[in-house]
Amino acid sequence: MKKLKFGIIGAGRIGKIHADNLIRHPQAEILAVSDLFAGPELEEWAASRGIAIVTKDSEEILNHPEIDAVFICSSTDTHVPLIKKAAEQGKHIFCEKPLSMDIRQTEEAIEAVSKAGVQLQVGFNRRFDHNFKRVREHVQNGAIGDTHLIKITSRDPGPPPEAYIKVSGGIFMDMMIHDFDMARFLSGSEVEEVYTQGSVLIDPVFGQYGDVDTAIVTLRFANGALGVIDCSRKAAYGYDQRVEVFGSKGSVTAANDFPNTAVLSTEDGIQSDKPLHFFLERYNAAYVDETQQFIDTLLLGKAVSVNGNDGWQAERIARAAKLSMQENRPVKLSELQ
Amino acid sequence: MKKLKFGIIGAGRIGKIHADNLIRHPQAEILAVSDLFAGPELEEWAASRGIAIVTKDSEEILNHPEIDAVFICSSTDTHVPLIKKAAEQGKHIFCEKPLSMDIRQTEEAIEAVSKAGVQLQVGFNRRFDHNFKRVREHVQNGAIGDTHLIKITSRDPGPPPEAYIKVSGGIFMDMMIHDFDMARFLSGSEVEEVYTQGSVLIDPVFGQYGDVDTAIVTLRFANGALGVIDCSRKAAYGYDQRVEVFGSKGSVTAANDFPNTAVLSTEDGIQSDKPLHFFLERYNAAYVDETQQFIDTLLLGKAVSVNGNDGWQAERIARAAKLSMQENRPVKLSELQ
Amino acid sequence: MKKLKFGIIGAGRIGKIHADNLIRHPQAEILAVSDLFAGPELEEWAASRGIAIVTKDSEEILNHPEIDAVFICSSTDTHVPLIKKAAEQGKHIFCEKPLSMDIRQTEEAIEAVSKAGVQLQVGFNRRFDHNFKRVREHVQNGAIGDTHLIKITSRDPGPPPEAYIKVSGGIFMDMMIHDFDMARFLSGSEVEEVYTQGSVLIDPVFGQYGDVDTAIVTLRFANGALGVIDCSRKAAYGYDQRVEVFGSKGSVTAANDFPNTAVLSTEDGIQSDKPLHFFLERYNAAYVDETQQFIDTLLLGKAVSVNGNDGWQAERIARAAKLSMQENRPVKLSELQ
Amino acid sequence: MKKLKFGIIGAGRIGKIHADNLIRHPQAEILAVSDLFAGPELEEWAASRGIAIVTKDSEEILNHPEIDAVFICSSTDTHVPLIKKAAEQGKHIFCEKPLSMDIRQTEEAIEAVSKAGVQLQVGFNRRFDHNFKRVREHVQNGAIGDTHLIKITSRDPGPPPEAYIKVSGGIFMDMMIHDFDMARFLSGSEVEEVYTQGSVLIDPVFGQYGDVDTAIVTLRFANGALGVIDCSRKAAYGYDQRVEVFGSKGSVTAANDFPNTAVLSTEDGIQSDKPLHFFLERYNAAYVDETQQFIDTLLLGKAVSVNGNDGWQAERIARAAKLSMQENRPVKLSELQ
Incomplete structure (x- = not known):
């Protein structure tokens, strides 16, 4: 059974929710989590979930060769740069809404994703x-x-x-x-x-x-x-x-x-x-479902149902x-x- | 347009409700109302509705040659004797529930109605x-x-x-x-x-x-x-x-x-x-409807939908x-x- | 018991509804009904309700010395002229909505009512x-x-x-x-x-x-x-x-x-x-209630709750x-x- | 953080549900699962959940020295004998309803539990x-x-x-x-x-x-x-x-x-x-809650809220x-x- 490897960028409330929902999928595994404020609390949380890497540096995730896809759950101003880098590294992306506060930047992110041929799902959980x-x-x-x-x-x-x-x-x-x-x-x-x-x-x-x-x-x-x-x-x-x-x-x-x-x-x-x-x-169940569907879509090699264009519009x-x-x-x- | 003439026996709360609902039917007319406690109050009530006869004696209604049908709204113990007399006089009957407290008496009432060939509707308004x-x-x-x-x-x-x-x-x-x-x-x-x-x-x-x-x-x-x-x-x-x-x-x-x-x-x-x-x-509208349907049924010469047998059962x-x-x-x- | 005398101008569907609701009030009496298309059908309808006068000419109602108040249920373009004349004759007015299609005319109607010191209720039944x-x-x-x-x-x-x-x-x-x-x-x-x-x-x-x-x-x-x-x-x-x-x-x-x-x-x-x-x-019951309240308000000599200003606004x-x-x-x- | 060790007896539909709900509790761990029809399918299921022992013999669970508590999810006729043995071994018990088809047997089970001083929770999930x-x-x-x-x-x-x-x-x-x-x-x-x-x-x-x-x-x-x-x-x-x-x-x-x-x-x-x-x-959430509460109760050393007497009554x-x-x-x- 193929397993997809994930990294979580931003371990606030919503990042942790996505992580716990990811774990529930039999074909998903979280390799790393990054957060600017990573510390003992986050390390304990990660350990209890079998997540090996805890770091303050999102680059560690973006550059990790085994990671297939990332969840971007950090503050909005970081979304676009992270999407660009993740796309460059050929990683699929789940990003929280909004993609950015600036439509030009959003367009750049979408272009980067398109060029890299990766999937970008936007967190319109509803x-x-x-x-x-x-x-x-x-x-x-x-x-x-x-x-x-x-x-x-x-x-x-x-x-x-x-x-x-x-x-x-x-x-x-x-x-x-x-x-x-x-x-x-x-x-x-x-x-x-x-x-x-x-x-x-x-x-x-x-x-x-x-x-x-x-x-x-x-x-x-x-x-x-x-x-x-x-x-x-x-x-x-x-x-x-x-x-x-x-x-x-x-x-x-x-x-x-x-x-x-x-x-x-x-x-x-x-x-x-x-x-x-x-x-x-x-939206408890909706959060579960959006994550499960993201994983299933990637496993099937299909296009996500809520993509960058939806975020842009x-x-x-x-x-x-x-x-x-x-x-x-x-x-x-x-x-x- | 044919008009049916009615008498009301017992002018308590429910008797008055039936009377007011009767009046709303274009082919119904109330000729008389009787009540053991008839007095000035009832006379005023009757006058405002154009009811000519107000009496303490129900016999006056039962013997009135022009009255086609009676509403029996007096106390339960009077139901059966009144039904019998009304039937003997060939008058159709609407009687409040229960017909009586005694099943034998109820059966006698039903028999009298049957013998006289009149209609008896029981007040199962629901x-x-x-x-x-x-x-x-x-x-x-x-x-x-x-x-x-x-x-x-x-x-x-x-x-x-x-x-x-x-x-x-x-x-x-x-x-x-x-x-x-x-x-x-x-x-x-x-x-x-x-x-x-x-x-x-x-x-x-x-x-x-x-x-x-x-x-x-x-x-x-x-x-x-x-x-x-x-x-x-x-x-x-x-x-x-x-x-x-x-x-x-x-x-x-x-x-x-x-x-x-x-x-x-x-x-x-x-x-x-x-x-x-x-x-x-x-049951405000239900009271109206049971009265209207009683009148309509009589006008058509049909059998009522809620009859003595329903009361008996x-x-x-x-x-x-x-x-x-x-x-x-x-x-x-x-x-x- | 004081009775108010009414005239109905316009005997279409809504005029007849108001008439029947009026009749239900013990202190209301309809003396006349007018309609441009008055004929045998309307006469029969009026007879069954004890309305003595049936006419094609609304003037007959507006000039009738015994009539206290009128219901204006004719087409919208007739509302303002009828309101003005009724006010001049000192009659209270119930008028269907809208008062007019022209705000200036509506203002003139309101002014006429105000000058005459009569009541004008607008038919905002809801x-x-x-x-x-x-x-x-x-x-x-x-x-x-x-x-x-x-x-x-x-x-x-x-x-x-x-x-x-x-x-x-x-x-x-x-x-x-x-x-x-x-x-x-x-x-x-x-x-x-x-x-x-x-x-x-x-x-x-x-x-x-x-x-x-x-x-x-x-x-x-x-x-x-x-x-x-x-x-x-x-x-x-x-x-x-x-x-x-x-x-x-x-x-x-x-x-x-x-x-x-x-x-x-x-x-x-x-x-x-x-x-x-x-x-x-x-709005069946609402139609009843607006009519009953109009009558009650007039009987008490009070100001109506839905007036010309409400129509104008x-x-x-x-x-x-x-x-x-x-x-x-x-x-x-x-x-x- | 103390962990309770569990064994699951009977791995049909309900046994698996309880197992998955147990796993969600951070202080619960399943050491073994037994089923009369244990085979490759059950072994794969157990492996995916990190359950080390898969056996056809419930005795292996009942005699396992590290197991603190058992879930009895086998057929009703096996409940009482299993409860008795589990109690003798000092293990706490969660048992599906009914405890038995025979009230005398149920009473014996309750007595065994009482004598052993263990907890018995009955699966009244509603x-x-x-x-x-x-x-x-x-x-x-x-x-x-x-x-x-x-x-x-x-x-x-x-x-x-x-x-x-x-x-x-x-x-x-x-x-x-x-x-x-x-x-x-x-x-x-x-x-x-x-x-x-x-x-x-x-x-x-x-x-x-x-x-x-x-x-x-x-x-x-x-x-x-x-x-x-x-x-x-x-x-x-x-x-x-x-x-x-x-x-x-x-x-x-x-x-x-x-x-x-x-x-x-x-x-x-x-x-x-x-x-x-x-x-x-x-009752999806109810199944989760009854399991979580069973674990929490044991961790606190308290008496369960739904016990043998409830089953007996x-x-x-x-x-x-x-x-x-x-x-x-x-x-x-x-x-x-």
Whole structure:
């Protein structure tokens, strides 16, 4: 049984999640993990998982002759340089979103990957969510006819700390980039024009960094469909991730996931628990699936299902959405070229 | 346009509801209303509805030559004598449930009706409920295949006053008689055997009158299906009226009705309002429909859909259920004959 | 017991609905009904309801000395002249939406009403819907904190005939005017700016009249909240009328109403019936309630809860929404003045 | 970090599931696996999980000096002898349900365990289900007041093969034993009396072995509450596992789990997918949790939460339920002693 050898670059929370999911695949083996802050804690973690090499230097991974593929889970500003080097070394790449904050750089990364003939999968984990996948199946198999409207609700249970807000790239690149990808995933069409209404309603700190915490983005797709995404940095009741696709023959919706189905009825009314807390709970299985599929795809020598172009398209929508808000006008994606 | 002339015997809450529903039918007219406690209040009520005759004496209605049909909404002990007299006078009859507390008397009433060739509809209003009708349609059209299990939940928002408990005839005849009829309605089969577990869990006053306030009745139907009804005199969250029919090809359930679909999500969880309060709210439309259908049936000269036999069968099940509880053993309905 | 006397102007479907709901109020009496096409059919209808006068001439109603109030249910172009005349005659007015297609005319009507000191209630029946009322209660009592987002879904089961489309005033004035009022009703704030994306996706006939059949309108409210309405002339599964209000402490949603709660489970999946067919089914009780409340308000000598200003505001939003679509840019309502 | 050493006896489907869940615990290690049919396939499976010993002889595990605890996943008739031997060897025991088909034998096993001072956890995995745990929390924290009614629905997606039916011990011991345990788990009280209605409605093969495929069992608890379990060997729509507890202050229900939340609305109605297919899907996380908790309990030197007494009580209810059906009468559990 052939085994693929992996290296993990960046061992923060998401890097460790990918590592544990990799280990669950019988044909995957992790040879090395790198992190700028590697130390005894990471060494213990690696030892318990049978990972031989722990290093602060990602070059050690990129140059390791036996490593077939790398997971890039470091900070966004390192993504493009790491992708380029990994591609040069002929290694397949799984990279977290966004590929970069700069579309030119993203394009360079994609070009490098293309030239090297390696695979690049982007971490749009929500495409692997059981609910959204089922919605897309209904859309794809014609159950709702031609798509007319796409609606996405995207609300976090609470805002990140100020230190993160400062470097996040803003709500469009940091948070809604997932929703822009979801819009493409569900519509099967490209976004041509966007219009953004944004506000600072939750915490003035967002305004201090030129960011907003609440936004509605309207989309116009190449196939004529319209879309709308509403986004908030704070939903008091927890993580709110729903979609709806409406078409000529009907609609399909996906509601939130909940920790249980218990319903309490008393003289005060009918009550149930809040949705699963946040992305780690909601997308737990999706993280597993995106990793398993990445491995399976490489083993089969096929092309990944979520690639650099998907990352690039979502980043362009994010950039147009921000520009629309800044200039309070609809922005065509063609303007960006 | 032909008009049917009606008399209302017993002008309590339910009598007035039937009267108002009668008036809504363009081919129905109420000529008279009788009540033991008729007085100025009832006269004003009757005047506002254009009802000419208000009397304490039901004979005035029974003997009125122009009246085609009567609604018997007086106390249960008066049902059988009134049915007999109305039948003798050739009047069609709508009678509230139960027909009587005594199966022999019920049989006499049915015989009188049969001999006179008039129609007798029994007030099993739940057969006209939008949810239960839809469940039965699914059963009847074969959507769930052969029926294996019937489950009925029947819980009131609160117990009646002691004065009522005393003369109610007990939980089986007063409250569950509706459920016994529902079991027959949904199964399309007759009950052959019952077993009852009953308890006094809500208020000791029930025990003082040899009654219970909580019961589970298991049913065995002639077609082999099994059934179970759970019943409580008090659900803190309100009126709880649900059914489920399970068969070889699937199941069909009916949930409660609610005053609205609003769902509130906060950090405390997900909340919605309690079900519609009680039978007047839940079965409001069903009361209208049973009256309208009674009139329509008479106008067409057809046989009513819920007749004396339906009343008789439900009463026999009630009697068997009570006997089962008293002797703590399964009771066959054939024992009652 | 004091009785208010009413006249109905325009005896189409909605006029007859209002008439029947009026009759149900013990303190309301209809003296006359007028319709351009009055004939034997209307006379029979009026006779069965005890309405003495049937006429083709609305003047007969407007000049009738005993009539306290009129229902204006004729075509939109007649609303303003009729309101003016009724006001001059000191009659209270219930008028269907929109008051007019022209904001200046609407303003003249409001002025006439104000000068005459009569009441003018506008037929925004959805404010009386059990679901939307409950949503608003939650918003008003602070359950969701400060309002951040308002989302309204508004989809008809099918498009009107071409003859109607031609004179409808377009999707914004004809259909979404209800949603614009709902946005104001739920937010408790005024709309300051709108942006519209519209498309012809259902039937090219809409495009022939400069209209669209699918639209997304983004709203910005004076209190900082954002809103979005998605609208379609045809939902294959029926009338789709849902709202959501999201705020600092949570959200409240209202789902559709259904004809029953029956759920069928088979090897093919879980199935239930479509929502209530269209506005007559969904808003049946709301029509009753708006009429009853109009009567009660007049009897108490109070000001109506949905007045001319509400009509005017909704019409302005509709006009701005249309302009936004035509010029593909956000439009401030202040531009309209 | 202390590690517990485990042996697995019986490497069928459930044995392998427990093994994989054990491996996920950082303080658990499997030293050996035994199976009557051990061969190359099992050896490969064991090798991939780092399990050193593969044997046909369970004695090799029971006598292994380093093994701290065993999982007994072999056929039911071997449970008691294996428990006795394991206890004699001072090993802790996790045993699948039922402990045996014979209450005397079960008692002997429990006595052996008690004498040896080892822990015995019984595989009532449903106690670890997220839904049922939440229901019990509501019951335990008083949210529904005193318990009046307990309702359990237990339906498999399809019957087992005849070969299994023959040796299954019948529906009460094989299938409903889980429900009898659930009844005790939810009520926090002991069952005192049972009454069973059973039928062969799905497949005559059940009747050939003196078994039924459909049953309703009514329960009376020591604390006065009543209960009812309905059970079917075949639900066309899949695995149906729901509970409801009703009390003086309200009720709490748990619905099924579904593979996704997608809802499709078309002109045919509203549709969603069937529940999770069967116990492996529905109770996947529960299997993980029961194993993890078993390990944690042993590490802490505490008593397990589901012990031999729980197995014994459920078996007694199963025996009483069968006797009740055979004799068509209510059976008191005290009769069995």
